[in-house]
Amino acid sequence: MTQTLNIDILTIFPEIFQSPLEHGIIRRAKQAGIVTITPHNLRDFTHDKHHVVDDRPFGGGEGMVLKPEPIFRALEFLTHKSEPENSSIILLTPQGRTFTQSLAVDLSRLKQIVLICGRYEGIDERVNQVFSTDEVSIGDYVISGGEFAALVIVDAVVRLLPNALGCKDSTANESFSSGLLDCPVYTRPAIYRGLEVPEVLQNGNHREIAQWRRRKALEKTLLKRPDLLDKAPLRKEDLDLISKIKENS
Ligand code: 6GU
DSSP: OOOOEEEEEEESOGGGGTGGGSSHHHHHHHHTTSEEEEEEEGGGGOOSTTOOOEEOOTTOOSSOEEOHHHHHHHHHHHHTTOOGGGEEEEEEEEEEEEOOHHHHHHHTTOSEEEEEEOBTTOBOTHHHHHSOEEEEESSSSOOSBSHHHHHHHHHHHHTTSTTSSSSTTTTTTSTTTSSSOOOOOOOSOSEETTEEOOHHHHSOOHHHHHHHHHHHHHHHHHHHOHHHHTTSOOOHHHHHHHHHHHHHO
8 A cells, every 4th residue: 555645725615625626536546545635624723703714914905814823723733743854834825936747746745735725815924934834826827715726736746646547657748747748649530521630640650650749749849838948858859850840930
């Protein structure tokens, strides 16, 4: 039995997490005991009659700020038995560093991840001072709260866990693990509305097919995400192909 990853999600909207975690790979990973995913209602960690989780910002200004006490109590409860070197407390905020495949890989090796779903106006800074939180954003745009960001991260991490996918190398060949975008794919019929699947894919020559796929991946990356080429591990043949593609366009 491989080790189980425990993901705890701290949120004021735990219901959001019900249906999204009941499908496909995540559902199977949970059933197989590869991961546990537990949403916790921040209101359960309040001690006042009205279960208040937010308050107005000191110094004035728009919106509400998440109060420190419920988050402190929740984090103490969730991490009192955890090994700091094998766990991570992540605060989801547009102010964080951008989530990447490489961070997903790092997280997939831990035993516990605590995701705190912030709201846009923020969370009392003393949470960051006391718990060493990693602030993470899912991209340069604003969404109303961290809940959908948490779902994105959970999905990206869970599919990387050993045995979460059916086929062993199915994550190795994907976009971003190679550092390039994927090549185009086709399925039957071979001709549809007069549009033909490239001959090379139909002739069964695996060396030619691999070369074609590499060239198409390079072409597509050059066209849509040239920034990725600076970091992607490229061979001499790749660089030659890139020069040719540039000459032809
Ligand atoms: Cl983590 N939260 C919010 N509210 N907006 C975001 C985000 C997170 N990442 C990108 N935009």
